[in-house]
Amino acid sequence: MEMKNIYVPEVADLIKVEKMTELETFFEVKLPGGRDLGHEPGQFVQVSVFGVGEAPISVSSTPLKKGSFEMVVRRVGNVTNAMHRLKAGDKLGIRGPFGHGFNMDEFAGKDILVIAGGIGLVPLRSLINTVIAESERKKYGRLIILYGAKTKEEFLFRDELGMWTERDDIEYMVTVDRKTPGWEGRVGVITTLIPDVKLDLKNTLAVICGPPVMYKFVILSLRSKGLKDNQIYVSLERKMKCGVGKCGHCQINNIYVCQEGPVFNYARIEDLKEAI
Amino acid sequence: MSKPKVAFFDFTSCEGCQLSKLNLEDDLLDILELVDIVNFREAISDRGEDYEIAFIEGSLSTPHCIERIHKIRRQAKILVALGACAHIGGINAIRNKMDQDEVRETVYGKDKYLFPSIKAQAVSDVVKVDYYVPGCPMDNQEFKKVLSALLTGKIPEIPEYSVCVECKAKENECLYDYGIACMGPITRAGCGAACPSNGHYCYGCRGLVPDLNKNAAKDVMEKYKLSMSQIKKRFYMFNTNYVNMEEKEYE
Amino acid sequence: MASKALPKDKIPQAVSILKKQYKVIGATPKGKNFVFKEIEDPNEVTLDYNTTILPLKKFFLPPREVIVEFNLQSKEYRGEDIKVEPKVFFGIHNYELQAVFRLDFAFKNGVSDETYLKKREKNVFIGVSYIPDDFHFSESVGIPTDLKEGFDIFLTRYDSHYRVEAMTEKGREIENAWEELLVPCDYEGDPVVHFKNKLKQSVAGIREIFHGAYNHPIWKETARKCYSCGTCNLVCPTCYCFDVSDEVILGTDKGVRARRWDSCQALVFTKVAGGDVFREKRYDRVRHRMSRKFAYIMDEKDRPFCVGCGRCVRQCTADINIVDVMNALL
Numbered sequence: 104m105e106m107k108n109i110y111v112p113e114v115a116d117l118i119k120v121e122k123m124t125e126l127e128t129f130f131e132v133k134l135p136g137g138r139d140l141g142h143e144p145g146q147f148v149q150v151s152v153f154g155v156g157e158a159p160i161s162v163s164s165t166p167l168k169k170g171s172f173e174m175v176v177r178r179v180g181n182v183t184n185a186m187h188r189l190k191a192g193d194k195l196g197i198r199g200p201f202g203h204g205f206n207m208d209e210f211a212g213k214d215i216l217v218i219a220g221g222i223g224l225v226p227l228r229s230l231i232n233t234v235i236a237e238s239e240r241k242k243y244g245r246l247i248i249l250y251g252a253k254t255k256e257e258f259l260f261r262d263e264l265g266m267w268t269e270r271d272d273i274e275y276m277v278t279v280d281r282k283t284p285g286w287e288g289r290v291g292v293i294t295t296l297i298p299d300v301k302l303d304l305k306n307t308l309a310v311i312c313g314p315p316v317m318y319k320f321v322i323l324s325l326r327s328k329g330l331k332d333n334q335i336y337v338s339l340e341r342k343m344k345c346g347v348g349k350c351g352h353c354q355i356n357n358i359y360v361c362q363e364g365p366v367f368n369y370a371r372i373e374d375l376k377e378a379i
Numbered sequence: 380m381s382k383p384k385v386a387f388f389d390f391t392s393c394e395g396c397q398l399s400k401l402n403l404e405d406d407l408l409d410i411l412e413l414v415d416i417v418n419f420r421e422a423i424s425d426r427g428e429d430y431e432i433a434f435i436e437g438s439l440s441t442p443h444c445i446e447r448i449h450k451i452r453r454q455a456k457i458l459v460a461l462g463a464c465a466h467i468g469g470i471n472a473i474r475n476k477m478d479q480d481e482v483r484e485t486v487y488g489k490d491k492y493l494f495p496s497i498k499a500q501a502v503s504d505v506v507k508v509d510y511y512v513p514g515c516p517m518d519n520q521e522f523k524k525v526l527s528a529l530l531t532g533k534i535p536e537i538p539e540y541s542v543c544v545e546c547k548a549k550e551n552e553c554l555y556d557y558g559i560a561c562m563g564p565i566t567r568a569g570c571g572a573a574c575p576s577n578g579h580y581c582y583g584c585r586g587l588v589p590d591l592n593k594n595a596a597k598d599v600m601e602k603y604k605l606s607m608s609q610i611k612k613r614f615y616m617f618n619t620n621y622v623n624m625e626e627k628e629y630e
Numbered sequence: 631m632a633s634k635a636l637p638k639d640k641i642p643q644a645v646s647i648l649k650k651q652y653k654v655i656g657a658t659p660k661g662k663n664f665v666f667k668e669i670e671d672p673n674e675v676t677l678d679y680n681t682t683i684l685p686l687k688k689f690f691l692p693p694r695e696v697i698v699e700f701n702l703q704s705k706e707y708r709g710e711d712i713k714v715e716p717k718v719f720f721g722i723h724n725y726e727l728q729a730v731f732r733l734d735f736a737f738k739n740g741v742s743d744e745t746y747l748k749k750r751e752k753n754v755f756i757g758v759s760y761i762p763d764d765f766h767f768s769e770s771v772g773i774p775t776d777l778k779e780g781f782d783i784f785l786t787r788y789d790s791h792y793r794v795e796a797m798t799e800k801g802r803e804i805e806n807a808w809e810e811l812l813v814p815c816d817y818e819g820d821p822v823v824h825f826k827n828k829l830k831q832s833v834a835g836i837r838e839i840f841h842g843a844y845n846h847p848i849w850k851e852t853a854r855k856c857y858s859c860g861t862c863n864l865v866c867p868t869c870y871c872f873d874v875s876d877e878v879i880l881g882t883d884k885g886v887r888a889r890r891w892d893s894c895q896a897l898v899f900t901k902v903a904g905g906d907v908f909r910e911k912r913y914d915r916v917r918h919r920m921s922r923k924f925a926y927i928m929d930e931k932d933r934p935f936c937v938g939c940g941r942c943v944r945q946c947t948a949d950i951n952i953v954d955v956m957n958a959l960l
């Protein structure tokens with residue numbers, strides 16, 4: 104029996120590196136031969152920086168994009184700091200895609216409510232860009248995007264945010280936790296946007312990704328609006344080492360986030376005490 | 380690229396602890412080649428040399444020490460505490476649990492008033508410490524790892540689990556099997572369980588694990604028939620500043 | 631065919647015969663304790679031991695092992711070549727082998743972990759019966775002393791002899807190789823052995839009990855005594871969680887990515903950059919370890935991951951006893 108070492112990354116090329124904010128940088132990666140990654144929105148890859156280590160990073164581009172894929176990384180530790188020192192033309196290691204993302208078939212015909220806090224926008228952008236692609240847009244119902252950041256300086260994908268505001272097939276609302284000079288928009292945590300949203304309760308699916316503290320409150324207010332648990336999807340973060348269900352770090356009660364997640368239907372994990 | 384400028388400062392530490400060795404050890408020469416040492420040991424001038432990385436050895440135990448460490452902190456981009464004394468106050472801190480006046484009297488006799496001294500403090504009790512090389516004595520290999528991490532722009536990492544983890548991985552017989560109380564379960568790993576591997580109990584020189592369960596430690600040591608005063612001794616040898624054995628609190 | 635027995639005093643010779651073809655691994659004394667090691671001198675092996683400090687997992691999932699090698703210059707990642715030599719594990723208790731099977735399941739389930747599974751090739755297991763001491767409780771987790779599943783040969787102790795039962799082709803080859811050492815066996819059947827240490831209830835249904843026991847006071851009570859030192863994880867034959875880190879060999883362009891046994895009892899286990907810890911309370915960690923053994927992971931036959939070896943109890947300096955904790959729940 105021929106076995107493959109599941110821990111060996113494939114060496115890929117960085118074709119574009121662009122600073123996005125003080126802390127976040129955008130990366131575009133080309134696999135050998137321009138092969139497609141073959142991910143679904145919400146999945147992640149394990150990124151290796153030579154000599155430093157490995158970290159799980161969401162794929163931020165839509166699977167519809169061919170020839171390369173995109174990531175946005177916040178520098179917080181050794182691997183992510185080292186990534187920020189890389190330039191276009193450098194090499195890095197990729198394993199994956201891993202886990203389960205959003206099954207887009209389930210979203211067909213539905214109104215989609217996207218709730219993204221901070222860097223949580225990164226994986227959800229893959230879903231958003233899948234939905235708003237010209238060839239795909241009519242497959243889905245309304246697209247409502249609620250986005251919250253600490254300050255306006257921390258906004259990611261600014262060009263795209265601008266485009267969302269322009270397009271009339273996207274309902275986009277944004278808030279910041281703290282007003283900084285030049286901000287005219289809403290101030291307050293992301294949950295403050297929810298009461299203003301009118302939903303067709305029978306036909307809406309909500310997706311949530313953000314910092315750990317956010318989930319509980321957002322879910323509470325979605326429920327109080329009348330959404331059922333199985334209409335809510337969450338993308339969860341946990342410490343990860345192996346990405347393949349072996350090392351134990353990402354475990355929430357009896358499930359491995361790297362395998363079953365990071366995207367979960369809320370009804371699936373509601374009873375898991377450690378989940379949210 | 381110019382070599383980073385590095386300075387070493389010696390505070391109150393037990394005689395000849397690390398730096399003397401550091402001077403000579405062959406295996407450190409290669410890494411010390413990569414830096415420019417601008418200040419070493421007693422060569423403490425207050426000329427305000429320019430250095431980026433300051434290594435501090437020893438605990439802080441006089442008002443003068445406090446003044447000096449603030450000065451160093453203002454200059455250094457990165458400040459690293461070397462060895463148990465700088466990391467946790469070390470052996471010097473044992474005296475903190477004694478009457479301070481008595482201590483001075485024991486040490487300086489009737490001249491005690493000429494030598495103002497304060498409680499022996501870890502460097503981090505006074506200024507922000509960026510990184511640590513724990514241990515008494517510190518381990519040269521770990522020092523080398525920390526320095527090479529800094530030189531390559533990495534955050535040096537020291538283990539956050541217990542000495543038992545390293546001890547078990549070596550399949551040592553546990554000293555508790557012989558009725559010897561060991562500080563391994565509550566001491567931060569990184570030494571490769573140096574003492575238990577040589578048949579001696581761990582006395583906690585690398586400091587305590589981040590989430591100490593003090594009551595467990597006390598219960599166990601009591602079980603092994605250590606009297607309260609012996610238990611205190613075990614704890615206070617290196618970790619005086621971090622445990623108050625008079626309190627009984629359950630988390 | 632009448633069965634054969636190996637006289638106790640012929641064990642060194644039996645080991646010498648094995649050594650001609652295999653690396654032989656067995657238990658040997660270390661101070662008051664025992665350890666598994668590769669046998670150099672056939673006289674050092676013993677069939678008379680309670681448990682070893684570390685289980686057999688150290689041969690398949692070493693405390694630290696390289697999983698990937700890399701080169702900074704040529705920008706390459708590659709797997710390490712794993713050489714497998716034929717090995718005989720001589721004088722193994724049945725719960726020990728059961729634990730290896732649990733690990734096999736864990737490393738095969740979902741995606742296959744070659745680094746582990748390669749080392750499981752060309753292994754021969756020679757079992758030996760044992761008398762449970764105060765710590766063993768294997769019978770309660772479905773492993774009575776006469777369970778011989780998976781062994782190539784099983785040796786059952788009686789008086790000064792071991793009855794030899796070859797159960798596989800490999801086992802019969804070895805029995806043949808031992809031919810001249812064996813004597814006719816006048817002992818049939820298996821000794822009836824009682825465990826002093828027991829769960830109040832057999833494993834069936836334990837998983838359900840865990841579901842209702844999330845907030846049981848026993849978790850906090852146990853945590854009060856626990857150091858979170860990690861010993862129980864390291865010595866457990868079915869704990870396999872690991873940490874991964876990269877190491878550059880100083881002064882070269884080469885480096886390795888290595889995995890190291892990790893402990894879910896340590897606070898840092900679930901700590902992410904930014905400081906969030908997902909099992910911050912000590913009692914969350916205590917519950918997690920025991921839940922993993924009895925409720926969270928089960929093998930393909932729905933068997934629990936605890937094999938009742940008693941190591942975690944024997945070696946816990948705080949005297950935390952998984953049997954007592956379980957019995958409080960049952």
Ligand SMILES: Cc1cc2nc3c(=O)[nH]c(=O)nc-3n(C[C@H](O)[C@H](O)[C@H](O)COP(=O)(O)OP(=O)(O)OC[C@H]3O[C@@H](n4cnc5c(N)ncnc54)[C@H](O)[C@@H]3O)c2cc1C
Binds near residue numbers: 159160181341365
């Ligand atoms: C499914 C998933 C998707 C993610 N997507 C993104 C993304 O798109 N962009 C982004 O900037 N960040 C993302 N993160 C977080 C990112 O993985 C961590 O910031 C990163 O691992 C920190 O690694 P480090 O070496 O820089 O930090 P260190 O603190 O040095 O961490 C050391 C190691 O611990 C593990 N670790 C530490 N923090 C985390 C964490 N938060 N999550 C998982 N493992 C961790 C990693 O193995 C890491 O290499 C994601 C995390 C998960 C679980």
Ligand code: SF4
Binds near residue numbers: 555561572861
């Ligand atoms: S000897 Fe000390 S460090 Fe080693 S296992 Fe026992 S208590 Fe832990």
Ligand code: SF4
Binds near residue numbers: 515542575582
């Ligand atoms: S075993 Fe304990 S006392 Fe000995 S070097 Fe390690 S931490 Fe220090």
Ligand code: SF4
Binds near residue numbers: 862
């Ligand atoms: S060995 Fe005992 S004290 Fe240490 S973590 Fe396990 S249960 Fe807690």
Ligand code: SF4
Binds near residue numbers: 867935936939941
């Ligand atoms: S949990 Fe304890 S008794 Fe059960 S297999 Fe692990 S070490 Fe043995």
Ligand code: FES
Binds near residue numbers: 346
């Ligand atoms: S990351 Fe290792 S099990 Fe999920």
